[in-house]
Each structure stands twice: as C-alpha cells, then as structure tokens.
Amino acid sequence: MIQLRFLKSPLLSSSNILSNFSPKPRTGTLLPHPVTKFKPLSQMDSYSTTTTSSSSSSSKLLFRQTFEKESSTYTYLLADVNHPDKPALLIDPVDKTVDRDLNVIKELGLKLVYAMNTHVHADHVTGTGLIKSKVPGVKSIISKASGSKADLHVEHGDKVSFGDLFLEVRATPGHTLGCVTYVSGEGPDQPQPRMAFTGDALLIRGCGRTDFQGGSSSQLYKSVHSQIFTLPKDTLIYPAHDYKGFTVSTVGEEIQYNPRLTKDEVLVWLMLNSFISMDYS
Numbered sequence: 001m002i003q004l005r006f007l008k009s010p011l012l013s014s015s016n017i018l019s020n021f022s023p024k025p026r027t028g029t030l031l032p033h034p035v036t037k038f039k040p041l042s043q044m045d046s047y048s049t050t051t052t053s054s055s056s057s058s059s060k061l062l063f064r065q066t067f068e069k070e071s072s073t074y075t076y077l078l079a080d081v082n083h084p085d086k087p088a089l090l091i092d093p094v095d096k097t098v099d100r101d102l103n104v105i106k107e108l109g110l111k112l113v114y115a116m117n118t119h120v121h122a123d124h125v126t127g128t129g130l131i132k133s134k135v136p137g138v139k140s141i142i143s144k145a146s147g148s149k150a151d152l153h154v155e156h157g158d159k160v161s162f163g164d165l166f167l168e169v170r171a172t173p174g175h176t177l178g179c180v181t182y183v184s185g186e187g188p189d190q191p192q193p194r195m196a197f198t199g200d201a202l203l204i205r206g207c208g209r210t211d212f213q214g215g216s217s218s219q220l221y222k223s224v225h226s227q228i229f230t231l232p233k234d235t236l237i238y239p240a241h242d243y244k245g246f247t248v249s250t251v252g253e254e255i256q257y258n259p260r261l262t263k264d265e266v267l268v269w270l271m272l273n274s275f276i277s278m279d280y281s
C-alpha cells in the first residue's frame with residue numbers, strides 16, 4: 001500500500017494558510033519631513049554600481065549595493081545626485097559595515113538623510129542606531145507594523161522622498177508581520193526600470209522563512225503576489241540577503257522561476273509544510 005505521510009516542517013504553520021492579506025490603501029496627510037502619505041496604490045565586501053537616468057527632469061539616481069558577508073546581507077545606497085543637496089538614503093544597513101558605507105557616502109559628497117529598514121532583522125544588528133550617533137540629523141525609518149522604534153514610521157502607500165526621487169512603501173508581511181518593500185517611484189521623472197527592495201519577503205529564487213516573528217506562509221505568498229509580482233516585469237529585484245552569490249533579479253524572472261512562489265498556493269503550502277514519503281508496507 002502506498003501511504004502519503006505528512007510531516008510538519010519547522011518552517012511554516014498550518015493555520016497560516018487560512019489567513020488573508022489585504023493592505024488598506026491610505027490617503028493623504030503630510031508629514032513635516034518628506035515622508036508623505038501616498039495616494040492609494042491601485043558577494044563581496046565591496047559594492048556594485050549603477051547610475052540610472054530618469055527619462056526627463058533633473059533627478060538622477062546614484063545606486064550602490066554593498067554586502068555584509070557574515071549574515072549575507074545587502075545594504076543599498078540611493079541618492080539623487082542631480083539635486084544640489086545630493087540627498088541619500090541607506091536601506092538595511094548592518095552595524096558591522098556602517099563605517100564602510102558612511103565612508104562611501106562621504107567620498108561621493110552625499111548627504112545622508114534616511115537610514116531605513118525593510119523589517120526587524122533576526123540575523124544581524126541594524127546599523128541605524130550607529131549611523132544616527134555618527135551622522136547627526138539622519139532619521140531612521142521602519143514600518144509602524146514592525147512595532148519597532150524609529151524616528152519615522154511608515155505604512156502601506158506612504159512615500160519616502162529624497163531630492164526629486166521617491167520610494168513607495170508596500171506592505172509585504174509574511175516573513176515578519178511588519179515587512180515592507182520599498183519600490184522606486186512611478187513616473188517620467190523617476191528611474192527606469194523600477195527597483196524593488198524586497199527585504200526578506202522575496203529573495204532571488206526563494207523567500208524569507210516564516211517560522212518566527214509573526215510570520216505566515218500564506219500571508220507571504222499573497223503579499224508577494226499582490227504587491228511585487230504586479231509590478232512591471234522588468235522591475236529589478238534587490239533582496240536583503242543572498243546565500244548563493246546572486247545580486248539582482250527581475251519580477252519577470254521570479255514569476256517564472258521562483259520555486260517557492262510560482263506554483264499554486266496550496267501546492268506551495270504542501271511543499272513547504274510537508275515531506276511526502278512513501279510507505280510500501
């Protein structure tokens with residue numbers, strides 16, 4: 001007789017498959033700082049470089065991807081270098097590599113305004129506290145849903161501006177309840193292709209684990225599908241980690257090839273929650 005045996009995986013909780021994700025779009029109030037409430041949204045210890053021109057206007061994105069090898073974490077530096085102030089932000093800085101990243105910012109003559117996190121990290125200490133102590137005036141940013149302390153709390157639909165460029169905040173819970181993805185702005189004066197800083201929600205050919213910090217596999221599946229996979233297919237995916245040497249992917253590639261997020265949701269849940277074994281007794 002062939003028997004299917006399901007063993008619970010430590011990664012996921014079975015009750016999670018029933019939960020839903022539907023971020024509430026937000027409207028309009030303004031904060032004094034250029035974090036605004038947006039209209040509803042319908043390897044190496046070195047760095048890689050891109051400078052992206054937008055199709056019009058004076059804004060020009062300077063972009064750097066740096067890596068912290070112990071936790072395999074990427075930090076991203078973005079700046080509007082055509083703005084007179086050269087305002088810059090860091091996404092997911094790591095305490096151990098703060099000096100390296102601040103040195104690049106200094107060399108390039110940028111003014112760091114934000115140190116942002118996509119979520120509360122379990123594998124390393126964020127560099128935001130250290131940055132604030134070393135660079136007065138820098139504001140830390142994290143999602144309100146994270147329940148963590150920061151100077152500014154963002155929610156789904158908010159907009160983080162730096163010079164003439166901006167990032168949209170999209171709620172992508174599942175790895176943790178408070179995970180967000182920061183997506184470069186839409187519009188003729190914003191960089192093309194768009195860029196999505198997905199934290200641990202979407203990794204290249206993978207996704208963040210969902211077995212701690214309020215995680216849920218079903219929520220992760222839904223949030224990635226509704227908030228990341230709906231972006232243009234050429235949108236560049238920049239995750240918070242990579243363990244295999246990948247640096248960047250695209251929405252189109254991940255829709256086609258990500259083994260954890262491309263199959264039917266129930267099938268993915270069964271794959272992640274169970275080991276199917278054959279019993280021939």
Ligand SMILES: N[C@@H](CCC(=O)N[C@@H](CSS)C(=O)NCC(=O)O)C(=O)O
Pocket residue numbers: 121122123200206207208209241243
């Ligand atoms: N799989 C990693 C182990 C480190 C790890 O658990 N990373 C987290 C993100 S930091 S909390 C994760 O979600 N990894 C994805 C996964 O599939 O495990 C390794 O290979 O070193």
